[in-house]
Amino acid sequence: MKNTFGSSVCVTLFGESHGAAIGAVLDGMAPGIPVDKELIRHQLDLRRPAGRTGTARREQDAFEIVSGVFEGRTTGTPIAILIPNEDTRSGDYRRGAVRPGHADFAARMKYHGFEDYRGGGHFSGRITAALTAAGAIAIGALRRQGIRIGTHVARCAGIQDVPFTDPEKQIEQLSNTAFAVLDAEKGEAMRAAIEKAAEAGDSVGGVLETIVAGMPAGVGEPWFDTLEGMLARALFSIPAVKGVEFGAGFALAEMRGSEANDPWILKDGKPETRTNRNGGINGGITNGMPIVFRCAVKPTPSIALPQETVSADGMKEETLTITGRHDPAIVHRARVVADSVTALTLCDALALRFGTDWLRGDPA
Amino acid sequence: MKNTFGSSVCVTLFGESHGAAIGAVLDGMAPGIPVDKELIRHQLDLRRPAGRTGTARREQDAFEIVSGVFEGRTTGTPIAILIPNEDTRSGDYRRGAVRPGHADFAARMKYHGFEDYRGGGHFSGRITAALTAAGAIAIGALRRQGIRIGTHVARCAGIQDVPFTDPEKQIEQLSNTAFAVLDAEKGEAMRAAIEKAAEAGDSVGGVLETIVAGMPAGVGEPWFDTLEGMLARALFSIPAVKGVEFGAGFALAEMRGSEANDPWILKDGKPETRTNRNGGINGGITNGMPIVFRCAVKPTPSIALPQETVSADGMKEETLTITGRHDPAIVHRARVVADSVTALTLCDALALRFGTDWLRGDPA
Amino acid sequence: MKNTFGSSVCVTLFGESHGAAIGAVLDGMAPGIPVDKELIRHQLDLRRPAGRTGTARREQDAFEIVSGVFEGRTTGTPIAILIPNEDTRSGDYRRGAVRPGHADFAARMKYHGFEDYRGGGHFSGRITAALTAAGAIAIGALRRQGIRIGTHVARCAGIQDVPFTDPEKQIEQLSNTAFAVLDAEKGEAMRAAIEKAAEAGDSVGGVLETIVAGMPAGVGEPWFDTLEGMLARALFSIPAVKGVEFGAGFALAEMRGSEANDPWILKDGKPETRTNRNGGINGGITNGMPIVFRCAVKPTPSIALPQETVSADGMKEETLTITGRHDPAIVHRARVVADSVTALTLCDALALRFGTDWLRGDPA
């Protein structure tokens, strides 16, 4: 399995940046789930570059659901979603020097030069639009079961957002925020910093923090299909993600056990942990607390500054200056992809645990 | 797939801490690879608690290769390895209160109380001995192809080891070091800090850093089976690992693109990058540079200090004081597991890419 | 994995008979393989109903390759193929009584009535057009390696075709024959018998026999991923296939060992078997002889005769008379699907064995 993931709910991706279309096939979703096209539209819009901090490329991301939805509901058979590529100016691209920080050299070693190099081809962040559309269906399904996912830009260009304090409410708020921060002022500061980097011909990265509220306990496996491992595998597919940590993550390495262990207490007669440094997962399995994780997003590799590199054939050294439209940051756009990938992975884990009808939320 | 991972080279784990035996089945290894029992023995010894910083539990970790090896070489059919549990004092354990930081509560929600709770059961770190034995065979196979893996304790109890400077030589050196640091003095300081935590009835965590030298370019997939995703999925199986980052990882989030992008240069006429902030992987695919990643290891959850928790049935609050033998740190033991999991994952990715005979290293 | 199969070369299917389009995603094909659109066109034409023995539904099966092909060659990334549904007269269909021999009742029990019932929905034989298009690319790739696949209607409506005598030549001949028989006269008799059944408002079935020439020895696994098991799993996806047998198949059950065992001899100094009653596979692994198998294809379940059945809700008994356009036989159309499914499965098995570049046929 390569461009497919999942065991019970599965996603297959296809497409290149400058091909006819990109798309996704979402298989294994429970039948009878209402498909909210507005939500798909909304999520695609959140992913699109916008305002000051986006690229000049403007596409409607018109999507078409080709199969698997009938009379407004999932049929239970594969849902194919197609997103045509409209605004493709291939003239902007030709097989040039290896772009540092991009997959150009690695791709050539794998595909022997037969890869579609235009605009990053199959490696383009644009492919995440298809993931986003599929993810929107998964997000809609999870909501019916009271499971909600939210991601904010926890850190960008050295500026830190405030932490989650009231997840349920903040998730709701984030779903309607283009630049997803919990503190709007921090967001303004981040955008200013992004703009400043752009003016310098450079780019910035950041950290995304995701929280999942309402996840039932007892989901995941002790080895290999640990919920952490399943999520991480999917999250590392998001271009530019170079690190994933759960709960307190790397900070746990600095703590003592007495600090890292989350004490169990009774709240309204039900067990929960006082802190959540393990991020809702123990031994690979959900413990009923919110799932919390962070993704490190590296700065956009396409920058306007001249860069040291080698020619496409790897034979001589060159200086490369990338022209054209490019995001000075993608961390704020990637957050909707993080939500999507999380939703798809959780649907898979839940369907494996509780059966393929569970996401319907109806009596069997 | 649950306790199995891999598509071409696969590992299945089984066993509980206090059952008859633990073990692993390693399937899909190329035929004809010499199996070095000394190396398996050596790796198992590195994993065992030792000296001042280990638990009081002492086992030989005698292992038996039950199948898949004939006349000292792999046959190409499944290799089953069995490690009997000898020193199991079940009297030390009974189903008590939920242990904070452990999988007890999550497991109960998944297995409805039928899980073998003795000594952590199937969640016990002891199961990693089986992973280590299987990993040793993979490590031996990779060495024949010039691929070498080394992991050091980059950080423990707030003390930082020096970075890799001469990977090939340092990997060799680490393979013979019980407490794996590059700077022996840092190691002494770490051990002293571990001891100090133990005296306080507490435990410490740390960070492991792994480097893979000699990996060919062009291995991995752009989506889902990114090499980062494949490795992370496997690494999160190591009990206590709560974060995985590649290259500069979370530090990339603080950099600008001009700093994060690794410039390509020619060295002896061959392309390589001047820095390696992407950790040898671009777009999910190896680029020929060393693979570098770090794992956050949380402090051992079993501590001697009294802890706030709930009863096994989750009905009332309790104070728990854990007695018996427990490691005040496992980060230094986990490093051999990190090596093993890495080796197994790379064998799988390489066999997928180059075929099942590639690891033989012979002409087809 | 549901609508996806394969481990290294994978196919995902989607679409419903009366939706916007059907399609397939073919992932994992080696990069650099020329994609022959004429061959795809040709294979789709062979699958289409034609002449006297076909349905009245006429579609061009216009296909579009949406991704994964660049400058006429495979890129190595997922190839998405889309076939729009043009001639869909949904007025012909409404959710009526359960059609005997169809999936109607089983689908309702699985999808709770949310399935797209029009024209068989996702169960429609039409979906095999997408398999056929994907299969054509696989067939083209295998030919470059000297592996050729041919299927004939070995039996239909009680009439038997002659057996293969000169596979290489006959495979070539079959690839250009609309009604695939080795003896044209037998084909005429079969078509007459089909017509006769159609006149009686009834339908007929048959047996397909497939031969694969040029397959290397040593491919397949001893357990579970036996080449027989891999092929059978894929072949049973072809609607109406209810039996699969390899070599002499069920006839082997009547033989003695001395007759069933294929004696080994040397031919031009190389080992081969005098007979091929094991169909080129021993112990799940190819032995270098042609792979031979047969599929039992049941008669088309849609017939004009009145049939005893129950209502859509399963609450009362009804008599059903199916009107509209339906094939009196599909065995002759299914043969190109058998070729396709075989080619896709073999590409997967070969890529697993020899690596993802092997199908390129170039030096590494």
Place this chain on the structure above:
Amino acid sequence: MKNTFGSSVCVTLFGESHGAAIGAVLDGMAPGIPVDKELIRHQLDLRRPAGRTGTARREQDAFEIVSGVFEGRTTGTPIAILIPNEDTRSGDYRRGAVRPGHADFAARMKYHGFEDYRGGGHFSGRITAALTAAGAIAIGALRRQGIRIGTHVARCAGIQDVPFTDPEKQIEQLSNTAFAVLDAEKGEAMRAAIEKAAEAGDSVGGVLETIVAGMPAGVGEPWFDTLEGMLARALFSIPAVKGVEFGAGFALAEMRGSEANDPWILKDGKPETRTNRNGGINGGITNGMPIVFRCAVKPTPSIALPQETVSADGMKEETLTITGRHDPAIVHRARVVADSVTALTLCDALALRFGTDWLRGDPA
């Protein structure tokens, strides 16, 4: 995945005929299911050669459950079962000429001569003892849900058993019959015919027919993971199985649609089909009728008669006379393996459909 099958309930096999032990790992079974060691013992005894018609090799097939069972019930974690090889007389075997009908040549091409050739190694029918033990646990679990599986020798050495008429009762009866026929006289005739073949230094084959009663409707997938495809993939792992057909199977190819379609009727107000020519599966999904299929079993390839073959290195022609102990028929022993493989596959399909707790049969 090679020696592993299943997505939710998985089995991994290992071992060689003359190694230390063979075994299986059964993963994903619901927790809390009582494990009946008597049933495992009983099933292993049914598989063992016995009486007149068996080989001279006598083993207790002592089995040990190494993990995954605690206080007599499944824990939900992997169940490893070990069966030591005791009566291994390696002196009987050495790497001799290629045995016709065996995997010797195919194995050499795959494993380059590194395979354990003694007694068939990993290809030995003996490995099915491990499948049988794992299968017994699955059979026990299914019984709790009212699902029962029975297989009889429908045909052997040209003699036909009577068909199933009262499945529930006959399944019970078969489970206690060493030579599994529905008509004891037919069984006597078969045994006489087997004996006669043995006296001639030859062997015979047969056909197994399996019925599954109590299977719920709505299980299986329309493409690739059709229940037919899942079962066939597993059944072709049984050594000597060369054909699998469902319902009327190949006979369907001779019928007209009006005969092949199973009419739906109401029985006690519930829909069922009057006939069952589709074997309980439509469109890859169970329809609530009993699942029925047949496997063609070829004659044992090891015969006493001299055979034409080539030397182990494939360089020269030889005449081979096999000595030692060998079954003149295995069809009657294979039936318990068919039951086992069926049970394991159904557990997987049911767990995927209804979740991992379903097999417990308890309220969630």
